[in-house]
Amino acid sequence: MSNRTLAILKPDCVRKNLIGQVVAKINEAGFKVVAMKMTHLTNESASGFYEVHKERPFFGELVEFMTSGPCVPIVLEKENAVADFRKTIGATNPANAEEGTIRKMYADGIEQNIVHGSDSDENAKIEIAHFFSRKEILENYGL
Numbered sequence: 001m002s003n004r005t006l007a008i009l010k011p012d013c014v015r016k017n018l019i020g021q022v023v024a025k026i027n028e029a030g031f032k033v034v035a036m037k038m039t040h041l042t043n044e045s046a047s048g049f050y051e052v053h054k055e056r057p058f059f060g061e062l063v064e065f066m067t068s069g070p071c072v073p074i075v076l077e078k079e080n081a082v083a084d085f086r087k088t089i090g091a092t093n094p095a096n097a098e099e100g101t102i103r104k105m106y107a108d109g110i111e112q113n114i115v116h117g118s119d120s121d122e123n124a125k126i127e128i129a130h131f132f133s134r135k136e137i138l139e140n141y142g143l
């Protein structure tokens with residue numbers, strides 16, 4: 001079991017000025033931020049990130065949404081990070097998300113759902129490497 005997961009504050013989160021509130025919720029849930037940046041995904045980068053969904057009918061729209069403005073990828077650390085973060089954000093469709101989850105509180109719909117969370121330790125590693133080099137992660141700053 002790994003202790004890291006990748007979150008992305010999606011373009012809707014940035015547009016709605018919710019970065020601070022969502023990071024606060026993440027911290028309150030016990031996660032430590034060990035890397036964070038703001039970036040505007042290219043088509044190629046977003047398509048690569050969501051490669052597993054490329055046959056799904058919503059793939060084109062999803063890539064369009066994820067490239068519609070800047071987003072904020074974050075590496076989070078906590079024991080049982082992947083599963084606990086999925087619980088903290090709630091179901092993909094905010095209509096089905098539990099009360100108190102980030103998607104329930106802030107998301108507008110199944111696509112514009114504020115935040116991404118890795119779904120397995122294996123994918124967390126791949127997704128973290130998509131955005132961050134080793135030296136960008138806190139423990140490697142030499143502080």
Ligand code: IDP
Nearest residue numbers: 053058062091092110111112113115116117119
């Ligand atoms: P997840 O983000 O909860 O892991 P996934 O099924 O991996 O959900 O889907 C990735 C992202 O694709 C979702 O977070 C959402 O933004 C978008 N998405 C998922 N299902 C739909 C859909 O049915 N219509 C439009 N967008 C969707």
Ligand code: MG
Nearest residue numbers: 116117118119
């Ligand atoms: Mg997913």
